[in-house]
Amino acid sequence: VVSPLATLEAVQSPAIYQLSPNPKKKYDKVADLVDGSRDIYMIYAEQYDKEFEQEAKELLHGRPYASYTYSFDDQKSVFTPRDAATPVIETIDTVMKAERPCLFVVLANGETDVDRILGTLSSANVALTERSEKSAPYVVLGTSRWGRFNNIDHTSYFNNNVVMISTYHAKRDVEPVREFDSRYIESYGTLPSLYAYRGYDTAMMFVGGMRSDIDYKMLDKRYAPLQTTYKFERDGETGRYLNQEWVRVNYNNNYTITIE
Template sequence: MTRHLLHLAFLLLLSGPVFTGAAAQTAVRLSERSITIRGEQYLIHKVRKGETLYAIAKAYAVSQEEIMKANSLTRDVLRARQTLLIPKRAQKRHAAGQTHAGDAENRPQERPEPQIEPITPSVPPRNVPRQDAYPENRYDPFRRPAERIFYPLPDTLETVAAEEPAFGDGRLKEIDKHEPLDIAVLLPMQPGMKTNDRFSEYYKGILLGLEALKTEGVSADVRFLNSGASAETVRERIASGQLDGADLVVGPVYAEAFGPIAEFAAQKGVPVVSPLGAVGAENNPYVFEAPPAEDRTYQRIFDLFGGKPGSRSAEANLVLIDHVEHPDTAVLARIETQLGDKVSTISFTGVRTQSQAMDIRLNAVLDKDRDNIVYVPVNRVDALEGVLSHLSSINMNGKYRITVVGTPRWEWLSNINLDLFYKLDVHYPASYHADRSDPAVAEFYRQYIDAFGELPSPYAFRGYDVIRYFGGALSHFGSDMPDRIANRGYDPQLLQVGYDFRRPEEGSGKYRNIAWPIVHYKPDYTIEVIR
């Protein structure tokens, strides 16, 4: 008897999860929104979390194969917020999980539902080399030699000692405004390294920036020091006295070499500028990070185009393109997380045989009666042009109001058909942007070519702007510089989009540049920068 009861209890234990899972199955919400494509009617269904192809097909009383064919699916795995075309049937549809008289007797044996695969953004692991998605001949402003490419997360940007040193209150040493500024520049010039050219260009930009400061009555002496790529080399430079007396330090470039100079800056009351990347030193008020903070990249974009109540996109139709072959998975995940159920995600493939299907899919998700904000997290030129060309072709007669939102890397794309940018009202956040129609930019080109016999690279622009900004601010404000430049208190005319230095809300720690202006390609074939 006891054995029989134990056996029964064991069977009940096994069956428990089965009933629990069945009860937790997500009910499919049937859509009433329809579209007619080449004489065929379809319902437009937005996949909710937990819905499967099997459940959706059952709810709409169509076969899984019909749905897969209509949407060019190659497997029965769906993503939340994915948009599907459902062939419309005249017969009555059943609500998911709902039974009718006689169904149990006449229904064929059901096969188990396929499981939705978890989708994880391809964010590189901490401190592990990441493969470069760009070809060798493509420009990447943050690229380093293959043996030194690392992308650590913010909490691993520097080696943390057992006890972090006290960095003081951020008060700068007094500056004698009647004497030339003493500026030290530390850049990693290493024999045989490809990066030497770009750092040389950065330094050339600094030299032209110093010449520009002279026209404003600001004189400065600059000393160049080779920082190498290690903290040890920087410590040697400090110990030898080569930085003594400096009023401003620019560099080093790499996070692993920045720690010693950050401590030196705090001890001497000297501002130190990180020229090209985030460097840690979170609690050091003498550190100024010139490149814009990565965590603020899309804040302005989401404010304008994220469907916020009261914004220009409050009633807009938000669409996210998930490119099958060439997605920017990190940006894709970021947009999905931020916008949630407000955005409809559609899969897009560049396979030529699927071209007609892509037009059908885009027509299904766009809305003729509302503004359409289309996020396109794609950075490869041919893949991007494929998406934009489809959007342009289906809107030849202007039936849709489309605004395309891109990524910061669009600023660096070459051989792209910019005509598509203008036609599709493209917006993207820009870390750096120089307007070549600006007389100041044209004059910089002329001076650079005259001085060095070559065209300036983006690195030259950055070197020029950094020295113009900090040299001018230090000369004008002296030891009060940090307080005077914070929150855009100092906004001189620069070649690129400028800086907006902020500290954490509690008012301590380093200064980060949060300026991510938006570059807008307007349909009237002009470009504006939204700051």
């Protein structure tokens, strides 16, 4: 049995392969961002992503961080401390001038707030650079749920070195993805969905090897039928074979996207 999309929790069987990545491994690929070498700032807004907040706090494992609530008042961005341990700042420039690299975890849940926060960070960075003042290197950790936003200029992702963790990534300028898209559009007259990509991956990994490679020889091997990588390990508690590979998507300030 192969589950291309669902995370199976109720079913326990050594005959199940789950392509959706293991939830316990979600943030393994961003461990370098919380290794103690960066100052960490959690940026909230009036509406914020509580699930992402919980994941971020688990990722930090008790490491110190400052937390601010973002608001837009009198035509300017305001960052208000959320607790007594977080210092008051007049502008975000104060943080950007820090000696150590920074990690901004943007928990805001609204499109306008996310857009304004990213714009404020990149504008502060540019202003400091133009004044020949030091601006600390920084990364913004976002969430793939930002994909539902329709009006954010993705240039701001590149300007802020945004990093996201995703279950799947198909970059349409990569040759295997482009070829698949072309064949799919020719056949169905529309761009493929996540279901289509996962379905293709499933067929390429399992159909051809149904009588040979699938006989428990898939473990510790990495497969990338299109672009997203899979690596299966057997879960000791459930017996299921779980994909361990999440995708880290990096929006680099040289306007390239790299995945890990």
